[in-house]
Amino acid sequence: MKTWKLSTLDALFAAIAGKQTLYIPADVAGQPVFARWEPGLAMTRALNTGRSAKDLFFPQVEDLARFRVAGKTVSVSPAQALQEPFVIFGVRACDCRSFDILDSVFLAEPADTFYQARREQATVVTLACSQPEETCFCTSLGIDPQAPGGDVSCWMAEDTLYLQANTEKGEALLASLPRLEDGEKPDADSSVFDKLPLKDLDFSAFSGKALMDWFNSPVWERLSQSCLGCGSCTFVCPTCQCYDVRDFDTGHGVQRYRCWDSCMYSDFTMMAHGTNRPTQKERFRQRFMHKLVYHPNNHGGQIGCVGCGRCLQKCPISMNIVKVANALKEGKA
């Protein structure tokens, strides 16, 4: 294990950024977000960013191709996938797990090459948690917030940053940094995690074959009744990966781009003859069935949630996956 003095964190960032692009969680216009490091940019004091780390692999908007249309002819020039290596520092264990979930979708055959390129170019440096929020429940999803994984795991204790490489990419990053010293991190105090109010959520009931029972549960009507149909939960969620593909006429060609989409939106499944999810109840149900039942069914029981708590913090009406999971299990809302 390597160490670095926290008082000179800026120098560590400068050393990394000297070789490749570095993103750190920092406050930009008052909001914590993964931002490109430049001299002077300091880490946020917030536990987690408002938007998740998925942005760096699956950006909200990205170009896929440009088309030229002239008379009856069409030509296509595909957008270039990312070719530059980058480092993302300060990823929490929950967000790091979300990459596995995104991988299971985007890297499944046929792989999404834009996503794949970013994953290959990235070195993920995680940061262990020591001061969780009350909305944190990653531990109930089998995530250890004090052993956050990634290519390099980091811990902050007293005045020291401890760094442990987990992969070849991580080794290479640490090897490229000057003045790292050897050291052993002290045992962390984990007692606060035992006090987390949502630590005992049990999601095991949702995997398996009870799909129709969950789908037909009477609770959806009540749970969805005050849903605004906005996309806050989907857009702050580190595991929501649904996207839309659209064309934009720039006036000198057509730009085909993809952007995050939300199953909460009324046009998500709108076809020429109508939609198969006509009310907010069906849309709301889709979102939670996807995370709790459909995704696990298709991916070896992996729940589509990492317990980051963002939806608990951001939903305008305080409806969230914890309330939904509990209501489903109790059979009443």
Add this chain to the structure above:
Amino acid sequence: MNLTRDPLIPMVAQVTDIRADTPDVKTFRVVGLDGKKPMEHIPGQCAMLSMPGVGEALFSITSSPTNEDYLEFSIKKCGCVTNWLHAIEPGQQLTLRGPYGNGFPVDTDFLGKDLLFIAGGIGLAPLRSVINYVRHYRERYGSVDIVYGARSKEDLVDYQEILTQWCREDGIHVHLTIDNPQPDWEGHVGFVPNYVKELAFDTGKTVVMCGPPIMIKFTLAGLEELGFRRDQVYTTFELKMKCALGKCGRCNIGDKYVCKDGPVFRLDQMTQLPDEY
């Protein structure tokens, strides 16, 4: 790192021929820019057609894989992309990607079976690929019955091909029906579900069905009355899609994606899935 072209990036193809089938259905013949058939497919598979700036949409490939020269798509005018397609002329280029989906089990489950095709309106489009494949490899399959209905005679897609080819082949029995009587029609009049019940088919047949949801629902009920089991009935679905790769997240029925796990489903599989289609 050696990245292949992303599956979302289409190729450019060219429409070489457009046939007006009905007042609102046209069949488009599509080849690559090299003039050759752009892709191989299995009957029942689909492809994404798009006009940049207009939109991209998934269509069933109507031609049989045994056609070595081109792909055909029979398309009903009903939305943005289809309105555009109905306005173009031969020679127009567009974009194409695919093929997508599982297709019908023509080389496995269907082998040696007596086949009963049931279609309503534009629902014939995906079945035409299977029917012509079966006609091409006629010896691999048992008897073939085709029940096909539309609102009127003019709305029967591929009517000329049905009359001049399908109806004239031994071992293929075509049963046409239209919703309402009209002067120049001497065939059956009535809805498809009732006609299927009237025809009282042998329950040993394997059924391949496509049409509007309401037709599927009532025909299935009729078939079950006749003694057919759901595991004898195949159909093909269509829902809103953006990627056709199982990633964009919207064409699912329960935990199955129509684009990837379908579009062909055996109806006994659907009993364990939500009625959300």
Add this chain to the structure above:
Amino acid sequence: MQSRVIEKAASLLESGACTRVLGWKAGAFFYDVTPAVFTCAQEVREQMVFNPFCGANLSKYLIAESRKEGRIAVFLKPCDTFSFVQLQKEHRIARDKVWAVGVQCRGMCDIDSLKELGLKGVTAVEEAEDDLRVTTLYQEKTISRKEALSPRCHTCKSRKLLDCDELIGDQGQDLPSSRFAQVEALEAMTPEERFAFWRGELSKCIRCNACRNVCPACSCEKCVFDNPNSGVQNKAAASSFEENLFHIIRAFHVAGRCTDCGECTRVCPQHIPLHLLNRKFIKDMNEFYGPYQAGGDFDAKPPMLAFTLDDPEASIITNGRDGQ
């Protein structure tokens, strides 16, 4: 207050005066309340809350709820009643299907205000007179209720409960509000500074549409931004130009109808002070056409729907308000 609200809700259901009650439902942490429709008194007694975190404005739900069978009771805070009146002026609510219970308000608190105070991991809050006893994962602390107020409540414009069928608590009065001070601060900036301010704020937008969907003035059956043929990219913050335009167009659409309830800013997951756009319009309209409060009464003609020959034409006046 909570017990009076719950008893009122339960009795309205028990007496058969209403078939449903629209109120707030308890969550896991005291602050995470959800708007909810209750249909039986037992449910109300078990699950309904009225606490300082019931900030959500319930008026907009009445558009859909008042179209259903039976009468619905609703609990409205003073600022919510302005939206209630405004929606009626726009013929969005069937008034005879609604039993409006006005609830007097001392200002609502906000979990983000607690976080601003450095309180992290808030697991419980207890109300005690003018204080809140806050329990967190790390400490227990008593703070004054005033410190925990939602920012919008610091500049409350009125405690009047408009058009209610009955009141819980006293009728209130208009308050001397300093709500335009923030707008004045923006007006005092140079155009470059102001542009930089709004670019910074609006660039945070993730196009989740929470502001639009919560806004009682955004009551179109189908929003122009949801029309695929509108030529705008409704889900993507596709360019800085479009992000700007979404919020500015929305502010134009609600100008003269926005009651300044502040829900847009409350729900923004990115903490964009969206209400400042609307408030700027309100301030301008007050100055150009005379004081007007959307939803303030049933009679006053909205300035954007009224015309007099001496109206200033702000858009063609050089240098804005001074008319030179």
